[in-house]
Amino acid sequence: MTQPHASPTLDGLFRRILARQPDAIALIDPADKQRITGQPPARLTYAQADKAISALAAHFTAAGLPQNAVIALQLPNTIEFPLTILAAHRAGLVVALLPQLWRQADVTAALNRTGARAIVSSRWIDGVSHADVAMNAAAEAFSIRYVGGYGDDLPEGMASLDVAMTEEVGADFDPGVQDARRAAIISFDTTPDGVRAIPRTHLHMIAGGLAVFLESRVPQGAMLMSAQTLSSFAGLASSMVTWLLSGGTLALHHPFDEALLESEIRELGCDTLVAPAPLALRLGDAGLPARAPTLRSVIGMWRAPEQVAASTAWTGAPTGFTDIYLFGEAGLFGARRGADGAAVPILPGPHTAPRNQPGGTSAGEVLITPKGTLGLRGPMVTLAAYAPLPPLHAGTRPPPAPDFVDTGFAARLDRTTGAICITAPPSGVMAVGGYRFLAQDLQEWAKRLGQGALLTALPDRWSGYRLAGRAQDNARAREALSELGLNPLMVEAFRDSPARGDDSHPH
Template identity: 30%
Template sequence: MILEQRPSSGNDTAFAGRATIDQILRRLAATKGDQLALADAPDRSVFTDGPPRRLTWAELNAETEKFARCLAGFGLQGDSVVVLQLPNTVESIIAFLSIIRAGMIAAPVPLAWRRRELSWAMQRTAAAAAVTVVRSGPVAHAGVVSRAAAENFDMRFVCAFGEDVPDGVLALHEAMEDDSWPELTPDARDGNPGDHIAVVTFDATSAGFVPVPRSHNTLIVAGMAHLVEARIEGEDAIVTTLPASSLAGLATGVMTALLSGAGLYLHQTFNGQALSGAIAATGAAHVVLPGLVADALGSSRLPHPPLRGITAVRRDPCEVPGTTLAGLSRTEFISFGEIGFLSRRRDHPIGTLLAGRIPVSKAAPNGMLLAETRLREDGVLEISGPIAPDGEFPGRKPEDAALMGETEGFYPMGWSAQPRNECFAITPGRRGVTSIGGISLPTRSTLEAIREALDGAADPKFIADGMFGSRLWAGKHAVRLREAGFTAALTGLGDDAPVQHGKAETTKSPPAAAVA
């Protein structure tokens, strides 16, 4: 699927060319086949089924082929959308790469989403299949995804990794061991293979959630921009705590690993001791963390050497970063929702964005273009260029108008700003959007849905929170909201996590929104 792009003054992705993500994987399997590609956290069994896995590039390529053959064997057609809801494990990367190899479109969603959001994503993209896990922590994701799928007529298959797969859900460990699936046929596609849509992520706007499509080219650009700024090398090892369910997670994780050939170690944010131990044990040169987690851990608790650099992923461009010890470089990956990002070293001024042309690397101001920015008449920031979305996903809905710019291929990011010298000074807070941990929600429509679900039993509101950005106050109605299928960002970790005044109280691990 190649979307029709509106004209842009700088939407040149020439350095990506005709390459596809699958071609990059195959090349790594051929040239670095015996080197480590992916590894699970040692404490994997704490939060999901199965022992920790380690795969070389050749083994990752073989696993990708197995799963891609399964998907094709299901009878799914090219450009079919497959929803992914997976924790930060080896299987999440296998599934992502397999969907792409099969000529389909991956649609990863946050682990904290529940039935309401999942059902919407499936319906909006006309998804044909979904892939999840039997459990992640106390949450039975296979059951949650199955209930959402039952509300969508286009959904044909729900598949799950893990043990004790429930009825009606296909057990993927059994399917992938079956050698009878037909061989994949070459994917003959019209046009530039790199321009075809590879992934759809989901963003919150003032009007509601919207799908944000990205081609192979724009994903390659995103990974390259982070790789160059963070100065990651082919022999490095990267530890990431961000799942591949957002532009930020994809760019700083799997895309950086594919483009550099570096090994990728997948970890969680809720166990700092295990994370530090993994960095020391693996000799990791680079770690990717949510910004607030990076600040809370502090550089003194991260072993260096071997650690050489940190990428702090921030959802708020006005968030003030913490301190970093001498000898440890720090890259700030500032995510403007799913619309765009800025990856820069620590010396970049807080709360600002370069006006006009933004190069891939600050060190080469006249080099390749990463993005172009401007202000709309109403003061909203807009972005164009290689890291902007690839257009509008088919099946337009009224809320999609909040994503699409008015002219010339520019897309509104949702933040207001004012001109200041050669930059834009950004006003804190995204218009009409509330962030709880790493989960963004359309403020007005979310509160309206909560009021309807509670039938007037409470007057919900969002309250500022120093750790998670915001939290929900809705009286003591978390159980009712969970039963209504609202995201765990609003209701706490799971069915056994009591919530008082919208704030989770649990001894097991932090709220799901904090680690999603």
């Protein structure tokens, strides 16, 4: 179908590669997929992936999902994730990304917030029945009209997408019109004002991917290994969009097993690795680049960007290392480290990718706001999504919206170098790995556990914060939190400590 204009979409990028090299390998599953999801790992060429994408798109259309409807995805780091995103776009749908750690309470709130018409999940993700999470959340979201899933033994009422992927596409299937200027992806950010849905167009997504792709010098035709989950703007931009821009192969990994990750990198001959920065630096210290001679570029994702300046030097030269600073779902920027392996200073003002090179692509602008926080603006930043909330009282005017997004991260300028120093995360917002939540939520959930219960966040070098809990009966506390549909990080904060009996250790 003829597109309304020449601007590229994610599916458009995929089709360009398909036309050029249909028999090249496009996607590779994690080696431990059988353990994580109960399904054997697979690899697909571009032609095979295209066939699966079209079959899924036709299935979504036949299921009655209208153009521009929202379809929510909660999937593991397997090839089904990028296939379903591209299929949804080919069917003219908007994809809402649900993090793996979200359970029923978070999922239900997100479905209601976006008015989602469909949700897709996996039967199992690392021993947890996400199909049950999806079904239960869908029952509480009145807008949901379709539930689909991957895996065997799906609950009644959940359509099998493994079957749908193998069906022949009828001649009457008409792909949806894809407009690069319309919403394509919705992610969810936790701000001091609460959870916000952040819609982005294809152009926003490609801008984010270009910032990573160019700054880290990913080669054309890259063999890219991603240990970064796709369920956020940064995860999608650094992995899936970077893959589409390079026209190479995307191999996926669940970031649980470092030995398996190294084995896969060596076996596949990967030249690029995308991973959480603390994990990537540990691999460098352990000598991975010397044992993986094909590895040329490591992209480290910092969800706690205030930790970059104090991080250890990269010791894996000649393999290059690029720090990607993440600010929730607001945006990102990257800086490739120099020969000494140390993090480079970030100066305020416009920045390009590759950084500080003539003729580079505009990646955005970094500034210090009047509040002493870090602000972002540029082609990947969606200003409207972070606009001031409407006033509570009728007749009161909201404050004027700035032309930048305030990330909430405390920042200042170094008096000697003029570089930006990011000093602290947003006030009132906790981050445990990739999961962000309001600090006040900890107290609210602890109150439900009765008198004497404590749930708190402790600073952590690697993940920003870690959770610790204490209750009179930790087992009952875990059961109660699970029944409330809470994130497992909160539930597991009440694990029994072998050293102190009923006090749990931090998680």
